[in-house]
Structures are given as C-alpha cells and as structure tokens.
Amino acid sequence: MERVTEMKKVEDVVIVGGGICGLATAVALKRVGIDAVVLERAETLRTTGTSITLASNAWLALDALGVSHKLSRLYSPLTRSTVINVSNGAVQQISFPQADKGRQVAPKAVHRKALMQALAEELPIKNIHFSCKITSISTELDIQGSSIAVLLMEDGTYIKTKVLIGCDGVHSRVARWLGLGEPVNSGRSAVRGLSIFPQGHQYDHDFTRFVDVSFNGAFVPLTDTELFWGLVIGNSAPLEHRDIAATTPAESIQRDIKEHHCKDFPKVYLDVVSHLDLSTLTWGPLKLRLPWNVIFGNLNKGTITVAGDAMHPMTPDLGQGGCSALEDAVVLGRCIGESYLKNERQLVSSEVAKAIDDYVKERRWRVAGLIAASFVSGWMQDGSSWLKRFIRNAIFYRIFRQYFSNITNYDCGKLPKISSCSPESNSRNKID
Structure with missing residues (x-):
C-alpha cells in the first residue's frame, strides 16, 4: 500500500450497491449516527423481481431498522404453505404462526419496490448516487497511517473511504477483490x-x-x-x-x-x-456461493467487507435471500455502531476492523447453513427418482417443518441506541 500525502476528502462509509441490502445497511448506520454514501450502478432504484416474501426474521430486522410499520399495514399475512404433488395430487400443508403478543411473526409477500422505497425514504437523497460504476478497487494509507479504500469510477474519478461495504449482488466486485470463490x-x-x-x-x-x-x-x-x-x-x-x-x-x-x-x-x-x-x-x-467458500473464505479484509448476495447468494427455495440480507444490515450496523459510539463518534480504523471481524463471525455460519439448506430443499423438490420422491414425501417435509420454523424465527438483534439524532436523521425523501 502507498501512503497518501495530500489532503483529500475521504468518505466515512461507502456502500457499493443500492439494492435491498445496500439501502438497509445505510439505514442501519444512519440509526447509529453514521452517514454512508450508497453507489448504485442503475439510473434509479432497482425493482427487479417485483415481489419478495418476508418471513418473521425479516420483520424483526425491519423492526430494528425502524421501517416495518410502513410495510406491515399494507400487506396481509400469509396463512399457510401448501405443497401439491402434481403427479398424484397429494397435499402437504404447513400453517404459519400469526401475530404473537403484538409482534409480527407471520410471513408476508410485499412488492420489492415498496420495500426499496421504504428504506430509501429513510436516507438523505444526497447520499444515494445513481449511475455509478466501479472500475477497480485498491487501498492506500492516509496521513495517520490508517488504511483506506480507493474506488476508481468509470468516469475516471476516485472515491476514497474509511469503510467499504460491498452489497453489489451475485457478481460482486468487492467480493472478487476479497478473493471469494465465484458463485456457481x-x-x-x-x-x-x-x-x-x-x-x-x-x-x-x-x-x-x-x-x-x-x-x-x-x-x-x-x-x-x-x-x-x-x-x-x-x-x-x-x-x-x-x-x-x-x-x-x-x-x-x-x-x-x-x-x-x-x-x-x-x-x-x-x-x-x-x-x-x-x-x-x-x-x-x-x-449460489458454495457454503465452504463462505465458511473458509475471506469475507473481510481490514475495513472492507460484503453483505447480502455479495456474501451469500443462495437459491430461493427457503425464501431467505432477502431476509438474510436484512439481517446482515442490522448486524453490521450494530457492530460498526458500537465501535463508533465507544470511540466518541469516531470511526477508528483498527477498531472498525475488529467490529467487522465480529460481524463476519456472527454471520458466517448462519448464512452458510442457509445456502446449504436452500440447495438441499430445492434438490429434494425435484422428484426425478423414486428414492428422492420417497425421502421428500415420507421424511423431508416432516423434518423441514421444524427446521423452517427455527430459521425464520431467528432474531438478529437490535441496533445500539444513541442519545440524540441530528435533524437530518429524521428526514424523509421520495426517490422514484
């Protein structure tokens, strides 16, 4: 790494990718008093996918982010999951738990655009930059000897940041820079x-x-x-x-x-x-990213890390891709936020690196398990052999009920509370 000798503006946090995970991570950091700049390749909010089903763990994460109330009132809870075997008409059903003591625990299907909008409205409009494409990533030392990330943009400009979070999806440039195995x-x-x-x-x-x-x-x-x-x-x-x-x-x-x-x-x-x-x-x-690449791979280096599909792309069979991305955002916001508040609202490079280590330790095994379970679930649904059909119908569905309940009732925790918020933290901005 080369030492930076001239004074240039360095952002506190840059998030690459303005999808669900990127916006949620920016909201989590905003809640603890940290402004993050979001760089999005597209010209506006990405709404590909039209819909997303949010299980209980996602709603708990949205509670922590302070936005669940904006969505929960718009959509009705799902009552059950019904699986119909096309060849013989056999039906398997799993009833979803409904509201428990005032907390939303039933899954709901919501418009992806509505979720994106709910998150984006919590951020200052100046912090979300569209049409931003990264050409390369490198690191330098600032005048205090702390490592900073340097992003070369397609238009030839440079962006420097103390903390870099890759939320840039399955083909993440940040994940590639970290050396994570490519998704398969x-x-x-x-x-x-x-x-x-x-x-x-x-x-x-x-x-x-x-x-x-x-x-x-x-x-x-x-x-x-x-x-x-x-x-x-x-x-x-x-x-x-x-x-x-x-x-x-x-x-x-x-x-x-x-x-x-x-x-x-x-x-x-x-x-x-x-x-x-x-x-x-x-x-x-x-x-999907192979589970052992998540378990043994480099999910962070110093103050650079990944979240969401950039860390753990998975098949949709358990409906946990978006849910686990919201969990990532809360855990990352909590870990960095605790370091920030402990150091008198300063991002100290060495301390933030430790905080990101804690985030990776907390997330690594959970998301690796979700990747594996999602793949097995999808593989089991393909009844291309009599043995697979027997295991699926006689064994898998019975075990799956309890396992699905366990993973969807997971609580990723809360964000640290701060004594006061700037007026800007309460702003609401409409982004189309």
Missing part, C-alpha cells in the same frame, strides 16, 4: 412474473407450491388483484425446456410454460400464468 450455477433456472387480476382474484392468502419431476411452480398473493408466481426448471428437464435464450420474447416463454413445461399442472396455476403482466417477466439461472 445450481443446475436450475427460474422464470418469475407478476400476474394481474383487474377484477380481483379468488385465491386464498396462502403460499402455494406445485412439485413435479422437473418443474416446480409456486404463486403467492400480494394484494387482492396481484399475485407473484415463479417456475423453477430442474436440471432433469429436457434441454429444450432449460435453454431459454435471453432474447426470447415474454409471450413465447409464457406460451411454453402453459403448453409444455406445466401442461400437467392444475388449472389454478395455469390461470395465474395466463394473467401475467408480460413486462414483469424475468428469467435466469439460479446461482
């Missing part, structure tokens, strides 16, 4: 979309899944007129069903799902697909 394909892909029923749908407020040999579909209501649905295509599916080109029109994908992929599915699922808003359709391979 799970062997499956997913098609997702939002279906609109202008006159209202008649479906129960359940999470409904349909399992078949090579295709697993699901849908969940968001409102009385909107449902989010998805289709996971297994690696045992014929190649022509797995190989969807990026240029394939949405109409063609929708038609293939109804006429080929899911032609044996119950009419209720095909009805939902028929009401697809074509502009919301997305497709892509399902990726």
Whole structure:
C-alpha cells in the first residue's frame, strides 16, 4: 500500500450497491449516527423481481431498522404453505404462526419496490448516487497511517473511504477483490412474473407450491388483484425446456410454460400464468456461493467487507435471500455502531476492523447453513427418482417443518441506541 500525502476528502462509509441490502445497511448506520454514501450502478432504484416474501426474521430486522410499520399495514399475512404433488395430487400443508403478543411473526409477500422505497425514504437523497460504476478497487494509507479504500469510477474519478461495504449482488466486485470463490450455477433456472387480476382474484392468502419431476411452480398473493408466481426448471428437464435464450420474447416463454413445461399442472396455476403482466417477466439461472467458500473464505479484509448476495447468494427455495440480507444490515450496523459510539463518534480504523471481524463471525455460519439448506430443499423438490420422491414425501417435509420454523424465527438483534439524532436523521425523501 502507498501512503497518501495530500489532503483529500475521504468518505466515512461507502456502500457499493443500492439494492435491498445496500439501502438497509445505510439505514442501519444512519440509526447509529453514521452517514454512508450508497453507489448504485442503475439510473434509479432497482425493482427487479417485483415481489419478495418476508418471513418473521425479516420483520424483526425491519423492526430494528425502524421501517416495518410502513410495510406491515399494507400487506396481509400469509396463512399457510401448501405443497401439491402434481403427479398424484397429494397435499402437504404447513400453517404459519400469526401475530404473537403484538409482534409480527407471520410471513408476508410485499412488492420489492415498496420495500426499496421504504428504506430509501429513510436516507438523505444526497447520499444515494445513481449511475455509478466501479472500475477497480485498491487501498492506500492516509496521513495517520490508517488504511483506506480507493474506488476508481468509470468516469475516471476516485472515491476514497474509511469503510467499504460491498452489497453489489451475485457478481460482486468487492467480493472478487476479497478473493471469494465465484458463485456457481445450481443446475436450475427460474422464470418469475407478476400476474394481474383487474377484477380481483379468488385465491386464498396462502403460499402455494406445485412439485413435479422437473418443474416446480409456486404463486403467492400480494394484494387482492396481484399475485407473484415463479417456475423453477430442474436440471432433469429436457434441454429444450432449460435453454431459454435471453432474447426470447415474454409471450413465447409464457406460451411454453402453459403448453409444455406445466401442461400437467392444475388449472389454478395455469390461470395465474395466463394473467401475467408480460413486462414483469424475468428469467435466469439460479446461482449460489458454495457454503465452504463462505465458511473458509475471506469475507473481510481490514475495513472492507460484503453483505447480502455479495456474501451469500443462495437459491430461493427457503425464501431467505432477502431476509438474510436484512439481517446482515442490522448486524453490521450494530457492530460498526458500537465501535463508533465507544470511540466518541469516531470511526477508528483498527477498531472498525475488529467490529467487522465480529460481524463476519456472527454471520458466517448462519448464512452458510442457509445456502446449504436452500440447495438441499430445492434438490429434494425435484422428484426425478423414486428414492428422492420417497425421502421428500415420507421424511423431508416432516423434518423441514421444524427446521423452517427455527430459521425464520431467528432474531438478529437490535441496533445500539444513541442519545440524540441530528435533524437530518429524521428526514424523509421520495426517490422514484
């Protein structure tokens, strides 16, 4: 590392990525009195995915961030999860616990845009920078001998920061700089979309899944007129069903799902697909970071670390990708915040590095377990062999009920309280 001899402005914290995890981490830091600059590649808030299901652990994290009340009143809790075997019609059901002593514990499906907006409104608009693309990352020493991160932007400018947090998704540049193993394909892909029923749908407020040999579909209501649905295509599916080109029109994908992929599915699922808003359709391979790369990999170096999908991309089978990202934000905010407050509201490089070490120790094993459990859950849903179907139906669902309850009732804790807040910390800004 080279020593910085000239005085230049150095940001306290820079967060790369303005998705759910990036915004949530900025809110967590704001709650403890730390301003963070968020750098987002896109031109505006990213809303890809249309919907996200938030389990109890996510709502506890949102409580800690102080934003749960803005979303909970807009969406109804899901009552149960219903799994229907397409081949024989067998039904497995898990009832979700409802509100317990005033705390929200039931899962809810919410619009991703609404969640992003709720988080962004908590931040000063000047702290979120759009159309920011990073070319390289390096480190230098400042005049006190502390390490700082230096980001070279695509426009040729430099941004220097005491703390760098990569929340930049599956293909994270920060994770790559840390030397984390690249995410791998799970062997499956997913098609997702939002279906609109202008006159209202008649479906129960359940999470409904349909399992078949090579295709697993699901849908969940968001409102009385909107449902989010998805289709996971297994690696045992014929190649022509797995190989969807990026240029394939949405109409063609929708038609293939109804006429080929899911032609044996119950009419209720095909009805939902028929009401697809074509502009919301997305497709892509399902990726994950291998659990041992999380357990043994470099998740931090000094005051540089990662969170969310940058740390632990996982398959969506347990619905914990976004939930665990919100947990990351709270834990990271708590660890850095405690160091900041202990050092009289100063970010001391060596102390922050220790705080980030604590964050990594707390998160490493939990998220590695979520990655593994999500993959096993998805693998088990693909009943391509009689043995797998037997294990799934006779054993897996029974064990899964208790395990799912344990992981979704996890409480990531609270943020440290500060004696006073600046007026700016209470500002609300609308970002489209």
